[in-house]
Amino acid sequence: MAKQALTPEQIAQYHRDGYFIAKGFYDQEEISRLYQIAIEDAAVSKHAINVNDSSGKRSKLSLWYKPGDDVYGLLTRGETLVNAVDQLLDRAEDDDAHSVCHYHSKLMQKEPRVGGAWEWHQDYGYWYKNEFLYPDQMMSVMVAITDANQENGCLQVIKGSHKIGRVEHGFSGEQVGASQRYVDLALKTMEHVFVELEAGDILYFHSNILHRSEANLSDRPRWSMISCYNRSTNIGYNESSSASASITPIEVVPDDALLTWKTAGLAEENADFLAKEADVSLK
Ligand SMILES: O=C(O)CCC(=O)C(=O)O
Numbered sequence: 394m395a396k397q398a399l400t401p402e403q404i405a406q407y408h409r410d411g412y413f414i415a416k417g418f419y420d421q422e423e424i425s426r427l428y429q430i431a432i433e434d435a436a437v438s439k440h441a442i443n444v445n446d447s448s449g450k451r452s453k454l455s456l457w458y459k460p461g462d463d464v465y466g467l468l469t470r471g472e473t474l475v476n477a478v479d480q481l482l483d484r485a486e487d488d489d490a491h492s493v494c495h496y497h498s499k500l501m502q503k504e505p506r507v508g509g510a511w512e513w514h515q516d517y518g519y520w521y522k523n524e525f526l527y528p529d530q531m532m533s534v535m536v537a538i539t540d541a542n543q544e545n546g547c548l549q550v551i552k553g554s555h556k557i558g559r560v561e562h563g564f565s566g567e568q569v570g571a572s573q574r575y576v577d578l579a580l581k582t583m584e585h586v587f588v589e590l591e592a593g594d595i596l597y598f599h600s601n602i603l604h605r606s607e608a609n610l611s612d613r614p615r616w617s618m619i620s621c622y623n624r625s626t627n628i629g630y631n632e633s634s635s636a637s638a639s640i641t642p643i644e645v646v647p648d649d650a651l652l653t654w655k656t657a658g659l660a661e662e663n664a665d666f667l668a669k670e671a672d673v674s675l676k
């Protein structure tokens with residue numbers, strides 16, 4: 394079935410709440426193709442980085458900058474998705490071009506009983522350190538590869554918290570988290586929402602929304618992919634590895650490329666992975 398473009402209500406919801414869910418954006422066939430390739434992807438497992446939470450549980454994530462003709466790249470570059478992002482991101486006054494770029498994507502692997510928690514943070518809390526100046530020109534899209542619910546550590550958000558603007562971030566164990574004081578203040582008036590997703594659903598979220606997740610205490614994996622987008626007008630002055638990718642407009646592919654093009658996992662030489670020794674918490 395053809396993918397649905399955004400409705401005016403969804404756009405309004407994004408600006409009001411800082412996020413919204415598009416149910417069933419990918420069908421069963423698309424998600425199984427993605428999952429199958431992901432679990433067998435040697436480059437993904439080779440470049441997986443362990444991220445410990447404060448209780449010693451660990452999640453694995455693989456992060457890369459260049460979206461290619463691999464299965465993830467075909468998804469990230471899909472026409473309906475990129476058009477949706479284009480409608481959501483703020484646009485500079487003199488930007489009249491196709492300016493949606495891919496900053497990076499990550500495959501989050503929260504294994505049963507092992508996968509750890511993430512502290513409250515804003516993604517822009519990190520990206521600010523990379524010296525991107527415009528948070529409204531940055532956002533993320535989370536694709537549920539497996540169901541994500543309270544049992545297996547789904548994402549949680551503070552609804553509307555993107556309107557606070559950037560909050561100070563500091564180290565909290567091995568992770569970088571938002572100031573607890575501001576999280577507590579936000580929670581006085583804003584709703585704490587558990588974003589439960591079924592495989593194939595996607596979550597669009599603003600770079601300044603406060604979010605976290607719990608450990609996966611269940612016996613089911615929680616796998617998701619998060620693609621982060623930027624505009625070519627928003628330069629990360631302190632961003633070296635992705636300097637070109639994050640300001641190079643995406644080469645869009647038709648939606649059906651995900652199923653009809655010959656594809657595979659990530660190509661070691663093209664993807665430009667975040668190195669294990671680099672500080673993942675700053676990404
Ligand atoms: O997958 C999660 O639970 C959260 C990950 C996240 O927010 C991030 O990597 O920035």
Ligand SMILES: [Fe+2]
Binds near residue numbers: 514515516604
């Ligand atoms: Fe995040």
